[in-house]
Structure formats: structure tokens, C-alpha cells
Amino acid sequence: MTSDPQPVHLSDYRPFPFRVEGAELTFRLNPSATRVLSRLHLVRQAPGDLRLDGERLEVLSLSLNGQPLSLTPDATGLTIPAALIPEGPFTFEAEVRIDPAANTALEGLYMSGGMYCTQCEAEGFRKITFYPDRPDVMAPFRVRIESDLPVLLSNGNPVAQGTGWAEWHDPWPKPAYLFALVAGDLVAHRADFVTRSGRPVDLAIWVRPGDQDRCAYAMDSLIRSMRWDEEVYGREYDLDVFNIVAVDDFNMGAMENKGLNIFNSKYVLASPETATDDDFARIEAIIAHEYFHNWTGNRITCRDWFQLCLKEGLTVFRDQQFSGDMRSHAVKRIEDVLTLRARQFREDAGPLAHPVRPDSYVEINNFYTATVYEKGAEVIGMLKRLVGDEGYATALDLYFTRHDGEAATIEDWLKVFEDATGRDLTQFARWYTDAGTPRVTVSDDWQDGTYTLTFRQETQPTPGQPEKPPRVIPIAVGLLNPNGDEIVPTTVLEMTEAAQSFRFEGLAAKPVPSILRGFSAPVVLDRKASPEERAFLLAHDTDPFNKWEAGRALAKDVLARMVTEGAEPGPDWLDALARVALDESLDPAFRALALRLPGEDDMAQTLHEAGVTPDPQAIHAARRRMGRALALRLRPQLPALFDTLREPGPFTPDARAAGRRALRLAALSLLTRLDEGQAAASAYRAADNMTEEVGALACLLDIGRGQEELGLFQARWQGDRNVMDKWFALQVLHAAPGEAAATAERLTRHPQFDMKNPNRFRSVMGALSGNHAGFHHISGAAYRLTADWLIRLDPVNPQTAARMSTAFETWARYDADRQAMIRGELQRILAAPGLSRDLGEMAGRMLG
Numbered sequence: 001m002t003s004d005p006q007p008v009h010l011s012d013y014r015p016f017p018f019r020v021e022g023a024e025l026t027f028r029l030n031p032s033a034t035r036v037l038s039r040l041h042l043v044r045q046a047p048g049d050l051r052l053d054g055e056r057l058e059v060l061s062l063s064l065n066g067q068p069l070s071l072t073p074d075a076t077g078l079t080i081p082a083a084l085i086p087e088g089p090f091t092f093e094a095e096v097r098i099d100p101a102a103n104t105a106l107e108g109l110y111m112s113g114g115m116y117c118t119q120c121e122a123e124g125f126r127k128i129t130f131y132p133d134r135p136d137v138m139a140p141f142r143v144r145i146e147s148d149l150p151v152l153l154s155n156g157n158p159v160a161q162g163t164g165w166a167e168w169h170d171p172w173p174k175p176a177y178l179f180a181l182v183a184g185d186l187v188a189h190r191a192d193f194v195t196r197s198g199r200p201v202d203l204a205i206w207v208r209p210g211d212q213d214r215c216a217y218a219m220d221s222l223i224r225s226m227r228w229d230e231e232v233y234g235r236e237y238d239l240d241v242f243n244i245v246a247v248d249d250f251n252m253g254a255m256e257n258k259g260l261n262i263f264n265s266k267y268v269l270a271s272p273e274t275a276t277d278d279d280f281a282r283i284e285a286i287i288a289h290e291y292f293h294n295w296t297g298n299r300i301t302c303r304d305w306f307q308l309c310l311k312e313g314l315t316v317f318r319d320q321q322f323s324g325d326m327r328s329h330a331v332k333r334i335e336d337v338l339t340l341r342a343r344q345f346r347e348d349a350g351p352l353a354h355p356v357r358p359d360s361y362v363e364i365n366n367f368y369t370a371t372v373y374e375k376g377a378e379v380i381g382m383l384k385r386l387v388g389d390e391g392y393a394t395a396l397d398l399y400f401t402r403h404d405g406e407a408a409t410i411e412d413w414l415k416v417f418e419d420a421t422g423r424d425l426t427q428f429a430r431w432y433t434d435a436g437t438p439r440v441t442v443s444d445d446w447q448d449g450t451y452t453l454t455f456r457q458e459t460q461p462t463p464g465q466p467e468k469p470p471r472v473i474p475i476a477v478g479l480l481n482p483n484g485d486e487i488v489p490t491t492v493l494e495m496t497e498a499a500q501s502f503r504f505e506g507l508a509a510k511p512v513p514s515i516l517r518g519f520s521a522p523v524v525l526d527r528k529a530s531p532e533e534r535a536f537l538l539a540h541d542t543d544p545f546n547k548w549e550a551g552r553a554l555a556k557d558v559l560a561r562m563v564t565e566g567a568e569p570g571p572d573w574l575d576a577l578a579r580v581a582l583d584e585s586l587d588p589a590f591r592a593l594a595l596r597l598p599g600e601d602d603m604a605q606t607l608h609e610a611g612v613t614p615d616p617q618a619i620h621a622a623r624r625r626m627g628r629a630l631a632l633r634l635r636p637q638l639p640a641l642f643d644t645l646r647e648p649g650p651f652t653p654d655a656r657a658a659g660r661r662a663l664r665l666a667a668l669s670l671l672t673r674l675d676e677g678q679a680a681a682s683a684y685r686a687a688d689n690m691t692e693e694v695g696a697l698a699c700l701l702d703i704g705r706g707q708e709e710l711g712l713f714q715a716r717w718q719g720d721r722n723v724m725d726k727w728f729a730l731q732v733l734h735a736a737p738g739e740a741a742a743t744a745e746r747l748t749r750h751p752q753f754d755m756k757n758p759n760r761f762r763s764v765m766g767a768l769s770g771n772h773a774g775f776h777h778i779s780g781a782a783y784r785l786t787a788d789w790l791i792r793l794d795p796v797n798p799q800t801a802a803r804m805s806t807a808f809e810t811w812a813r814y815d816a817d818r819q820a821m822i823r824g825e826l827q828r829i830l831a832a833p834g835l836s837r838d839l840g841e842m843a844g845r846m847l848g
């Protein structure tokens with residue numbers, strides 16, 4: 001056994017003692033024996049040896065200033081002793097051999113469906129050649145690719161090409177994690193763009209032949225992103241070409257390599273027949289995200305991986321702003337908060353909780369998390385709320401001018417805001433360094449025309465952080481009078497103490513408060529409000545987020561009482577919700593969101609926080625009763641709701657049309673609880689787009705039907721990997737609790753199941769953990785199956801195995817039997833021979 005991998009600490013950061021003035025790479029591509037020649041031009045900056053990272057490289061030759069070096073690398077790299085290094089500039093050359101065809105970890109250079117591609121973030125470049133593989137070493141790259149494949153791409157601008165070769169030059173100094181290479185038999189969907197200062201840019205999306213008619217939406221999203229970044233942030237594109245490549249085998253969503261973004265094909269390819277409205281929205285958001293990285297990530301990168309949120313939090317924040325501008329800010333905000341709670345609050349409440357800027361890690365790939373990304377974006381939203389829109393704009397301009405071309409830190413980022421606005425952000429910085437979700441409790445008082453709101457904040461200890469000093473919390477508040485008119489418009493209260501009161505004077509009557517408008521801070525708001533007050537806000541709040549939130553809180557109160565007291569939904573909730581559902585003055589997308597019942601995992605967390613041990617089966621059963629009660633209440637209106645929202649004419653993926661389809665499907669789902677699936681079965685057959693095809697099928701599976709439709713779906717789509725992922729996932733996601741594990745197990749034996757393809761693996765095993773009652777079924781079958789497959793996947797693709805292991809992160813919520821079963825599975829994983837650093841770190845942290 002090798003010794004336990006050692007953690008890396010933020011406090012150990014030291015600058016690299018050399019500068020790389022240029023990197024020249026030549027690739028002689030071959031599936032199992034690719035040769036990589038590298039020539040690095042270096043200059044010493046400080047004393048010390050030259051340490052280059054390198055893993056699994058077969059060394060063919062090494063030289064320094066043309067003199068052969070007889071050095072042997074160790075398992076993680078090569079050290080060139082200081083004594084061998086001349087004063088002044090020098091050149092290091094290496095030739096190594098690597099095996100892309102055997103690279104199933106999908107990190108470094110690998111093959112996917114006959115094409116070569118790379119994924120270097122975070123530390124994949126060291127699997128390509130020897131290099132200081134750290135983000136603070138930035139250099140211009142020249143790349144030559146030799147291969148018989150017709151399309152040969154790398155970063156930057158094309159320099160020259162001939163038969164069997166191509167050369168690229170990237171003038172912008174970049175860290176190695178932004179390096180990319182693609183070679184394949186690909187076709188392009190092309191467009192032109194002219195930046196606002198007049199630079200023409202050739203845009204191309206490269207896909208496998210046959211997929212080129214599914215690129216239009218991604219291209220349109222790219223063009224809108226480029227324009228938006230110019231208009232809103234003043235950021236222009238800076239190369240002659242911008243290439244995007246779609247690959248089927250990819251560990252994550254996409255990657256912002258300079259000038260050559262590489263995407264998981266599911267976030268590029270779309271047509272009305274194959275992609276749902278959610279797919280279209282995600283494509284738009286991810287295309288924007290990767291494009292926006294060109295400034296927030298590439299031009300200004302991170303000093304070290306602890307600063308990951310510097311680029312990810314900011315870029316998520318920017319893509320959320322963009323999607324809001326393109327669609328609806330209200331709907332986008334609600335969806336983002338739903339995701340934040342489902343993923344980040346869950347993470348923050350369990351054994352994997354970590355700060356937005358962590359201070360140690362074993363495997364950095366385990367920190368591409370909801371906390372770094374989504375909470376990282378929330379922190380920027382709060383900063384903007386605190387300094388105002390103008391302060392934010394000034395700070396961002398300063399950030400771009402001050403740090404362009406640099407590898408920066410969170411301290412640099414906060415300093416920019418301090419310098420631009422004169423604000424002291426010392427306390428605010430805790431949002432970056434302290435893990436955990438603050439819980440804010442509210443009480444109020446009314447006396448002689450003065451209304452007082454008192455807030456208390458408390459954050460539970462998280463791993464390694466027992467003490468939680470108070471944070472700055474921007475709490476946006478508005479007040480309504482009893483008639484429902486707004487008497488105090490949205491005001492941001494700045495909470496800085498553990499407990500703090502705010503007074504509103506000169507009011508005629510006791511107001512109804514609307515607190516945490518727009519979800520102004522990522523906290524759990526604990527306010528014991530009556531059902532009447534919630535229903536009042538659902539009807540009258542002028543803040544769309546809080547209007548929705550009031551309905552949500554009402555529904556969660558009802559569901560909690562159904563689970564714990566066996567109560568049934570009363571007319572207050574049903575009537576309030578029915579009014580919103582049928583209010584034609586509201587955006588259909590908003591109405592659809594209001595009709596969405598609280599999720600089972602969310603309910604489990606809420607009950608746990610209220611001191612109740614959640615019973616997944618009971619939550620599942622209560623939620624079904626809740627849906628049926630709502631369906632009965634809306635019975636007379638459902639058929640009309642379903643029919644009148646039908647879109648005339650051909651499919652368009654815009655937000656308005658998508659919102660109408662969402663409400664239509666919400667109605668169909670309710671209808672299905674009353675008509676045994678008749679309407680859904682005919683909707684399935686009538687569907688002329690994937691949104692409705694999948695929507696109707698999900699309705700049927702939810703009531704234990706849909707077998708015939710599954711057969712039709714498979715017959716129609718078996719040649720399409722991305723669509724078949726939906727077929728796999730739906731069956732598991734909508735299986736009855738007692739059948740989920742068996743369904744997933746059966747699907748792993750399907751001839752089209754392939755654990756080497758992360759999308760396919762996730763569509764089965766990710767769906768299993770997404771089926772809350774199925775995953776936590778008391779038989780323990782789903783726990784066992786998940787652990788079996790993580791152990792099997794780990795040697796093949798440790799990164800994806802580690803990521804999927806978060807299915808187990810909530811074990812502490814549940815009863816002793818389930819806890820023992822989950823911990824047993826985690827122990828079994830930890831004991832697996834040859835366990836990866838990735839999965840080992842995750843299992844170890846979850847066990848505590």
C-alpha cells in the first residue's frame with residue numbers, strides 16, 4: 001500500500017522560481033503512442049531547483065540548452081537541480097510518449113469516438129508533458145499537430161497548415177490548464193462576428209458529421225454572449241477565431257480553453273425534436289459561461305487552485321445575469337435559488353461543507369463544487385447589493401485594468417472593491433473563508449406606529465471550523481400594508497451583528513414584512529409566519545421572488561404537517577395556490593414554478609433541521625397525496641389549462657414559449673393523477689418536440705405506466721446518445737421507491753450502458769440518487785448498488801466516481817439503520833484495493 005496522499009495547503013503557496021517565456025509543443029498523434037515534443041524557454045526569477053510536473057509520461061529524451069540530461073523522473077515529475085541550470089535564459093526540451101487510447105480518466109489527452117481531445121483543468125497538462133502545471137505560470141504557446149485527421153485545432157490563431165499538419169499560435173500568456181488540442185473528422189457550423197472595435201472573428205462549432213444541423217442554437221447563444229459582454233462589461237474578444245468542439249465523453253459540462261472551448265456534446269447539440277426547453281436554457285447558459293471565462297478566468301486567471309471561486313463564482317454570476325437578461329429575471333432567480341438550495345445548502349449542511357475559498361485539499365478536482373460555483377456567485381451578488389450597481393461597475397472596470405494578464409487572488413478581488421468604493425470588506429471576507437449556511441431568525445414588534453424587525457444569525461460548526469463569527473448579511477426588505485399596497489419599497493438592511501434590530505417609523509397600521517427579497521443573501525430564513533400571512537404575500541408581494549417563496553413556504557409547512565401529523569392539505573393552501581395557477585396576468589413560467597411541489601430531498605433536509613428524523617417513504621407518500629389534493633382542487637380547470645397553452649405554429653425555444661409549455665406540462669402532471677394517464681398517453685403520441693415527449697413520458701412513469709411509450713421512445717431514439725441518456729434517466733428517476741434500485745441494476749445490463757461514458761453512467765447512477773425515496777429505500781439496495789458501481793468505476797474514471805459519491809453526503813440526516821448502512825458502504829469503498837486519491841478523499845471526508 002502507498003501512504004495516504006498528503007493535503008495541499010493554501011498557506012504553503014510559494015511563487016514559482018522561474019518564468020516561462022514561451023512554450024513550443026509538437027504532437028505526433030497516434031492512438032496508443034502519441035509523441036509530444038516540448039521546448040520551454042525559461043528564465044530564473046529566484047534561487048532553487050526547477051521542478052516540473054509530469055505523470056505517466058514515458059521519457060524518450062530530455063535536454064537542457066541542447067545537452068542531454070540523464071535524470072529520472074519520479075511518480076509526479078522531474079527535478080532539475082539548481083546546479084545544472086545556467087544563469088540567464090535557457091531552454092529545456094523533452095520528448096515523451098503517451099497513450100491517449102488507454103486514457104479512460106478523460107484527463108490530459110484522450111480519445112472520444114475516434115477524435116483526440118484534451119481536458120487539462122485542473123491538473124491534466126502534466127499527463128501530456130513535463131511542465132510547471134500551476135495556474136500562476138503563464139506563457140504564450142506555439143503548437144504543431146501532425147496527424148492524418150482532417151481537422152487539427154489548438155488554442156489561439158491558426159498560423160499555417162498543410163497535408164497532415166497544422167500550426168497554432170496563442171499570443172496571450174496562459175496557464176497550462178487552458179491548453180487544448182483537438183484532432184478529428186469533424187464538420188463546422190460557422191458564423192462571423194465583428195467586435196465593437198471592428199475585429200472580425202471566425203466562429204465555428206465543430207461536431208461529428210451528421211450533427212451539424214443541431215448547432216444553430218449554440219451558435220446563436222455564442223453571438224449573443226459576445227455582444228452582451230461588450231455591452232454590459234465592456235469586454236471584447238481578442239483572437240481571430242473562436243472554436244467550440246462537442247465531444248461525447250466528458251467529465252464535466254464544458255471547458256474554457258483559450259480560443260478553443262471543449263464541450264460535453266449534451267450542452268451544444270439541440271433541435272426541437274431532441275432537446276427539451278431545459279436543455280436549450282442550459283446550452284445558452286453554458287455557452288455564455290465558457291465564453292465569459294475569456295476575461296474572467298483566462299485574461300485574469302487564478303494564482304492557485306484555492307482561488308478557484310475567483311473565476312468560477314464570478315463567471316457563474318455573469319452567466320446568471322446574462323440568462324436573466326435573455327429570459328426573465330424573476331424566473332431565473334427562482335430557478336437559481338432552487339438549484340442553490342438543492343445542491344449547495346445540502347453540501348453546506350453535511351460532512352463535505354467547505355468555504356467558498358477552501359484552505360486545503362487532497363484532490364483539487366473534488367472542489368469543483370456547488371459551494372465554489374453557486375455560492376461563489378451568490379457572494380458576488382451580495383457584494384453588488386452592498387456597493388450598489390455603480391460601485392460594482394467601477395470595481396469591475398478596475399479589476400480588469402489592474403489585473404489583466406495576471407494570476408490573482410480573492411484578496412486582490414476584494415481590494416479592488418475597497419479601492420473603488422472606499423468600503424471596508426474585512427468582515428465581508430468571511431463569506432469566502434467560513435463554511436456553512438447562516439440561519440437567520442426573525443421576530444417583529446409593533447408599537448405606536450413603529451415597526452421593528454429583529455434578526456439573529458447563527459451558523460452551525462462545519463468540519464474544521466467550530467467557531468462562526470457573525471457575517472455581513474444584506475437583507476432586502478419591503479413592507480406592505482394590510483390592503484396589500486407596498487408602503488416601504490425594497491430597502492437593503494445591513495446586518496453585521498449576531499443580533500440586530502431595524503426600525504420603520506411613522507406607519508399607520510402594522511405592516512406585513514416581505515423579507516429577503518430576491519433572496520438577497522444565501523441564508524436560511526427562519527420566520528414563523530401564519531398560513532394567512534404567507535397566503536397574503538403569495539397574493540400581494542410585489543417582489544416576484546418573495547411572492548413565489550411565500551407559496552413555497554406555505555407548501556413546505558403543509559407538507560411537513562402531512563408527514564409528521566398525518567394532516568391533509570387544507571383549503572388555505574389549495575385556494576391560494578389555485579389563484580396563482582389560474583391568474584392569467586402572471587407569466588406562465590412563474591405559475592409553473594409555483595405549482596412545483598417541494599422536492600423530497602429538500603423536505604428531508606428541512607425536517608432534519610427542525611429536529612425530525614426524515615422518513616423518505618413517508619415524505620414520498622405525503623407528497624403524492626399533496627399532488628392529488630391539488631389536482632382535485634384544480635380538476636375543472638386542468639383540461640383547459642393544458643389545451644389553451646398549446647403553442648400555435650412551429651417550435652421556438654424562447655422563454656415565453658418554454659414557459660407556456662412548462663405550465664402546460666404542470667397541468668398534465670396533475671391531470672395524470674386523476675385520469676390514469678389517458679391525457680398523458682395521448683400527449684405523448686401528439687408531441688412534436690422533446691419537451692413534451694419527455695414531459696408526457698415522465699407523467700406516465702410517475703403512475704407506474706408508460707412501458708409501451710418507453711418502447712416507442714427507444715425504437716425512435718436508439719441511435720442518439722444524448723436522447724437515450726434521457727431514456728435511461730427517466731426510468732430510474734420515476735421508478736417507485738421499492739423498484740428504483742432494481743430498475744437501475746437492470747439498466748446497467750442494457751447493451752447501451754457504458755460506464756466509460758460519464759453521461760451514460762450519470763443517467764443511471766445519478767438518477768438513482770436523484771430518486772430520494774428510491775435511493776433511501778430501507779432495503780439498502782440502492783446504497784449497495786451505488787457503492788458497487790463507484791468501486792467499479794473508480795479505476796476507470798476516478799473523477800466521475802468521486803463526484804457521484806456525493807450521493808452519500810446526507811447520511812447524518814437519517815435514522816440509525818440507514819446511517820449504519822450508508823457508513824458501511826463508505827467503509828467498503830474506502831477499503832477497495834487501489835482506491836484513487838479522488839474517491840478516497842471523498843469517502844474519508846464523508847465518514848468524518
Ligand code: ARG
Nearest residue numbers: 121122252254255256365368
Ligand atoms: N472550468 C470549467 C468550467 O467551469 C470546469 C472544468 C472543471 N474540470 C475539472 N476536471 N475539474 O467552466
Ligand code: ZN
Nearest residue numbers: 289293312315
Ligand atoms: Zn467555469
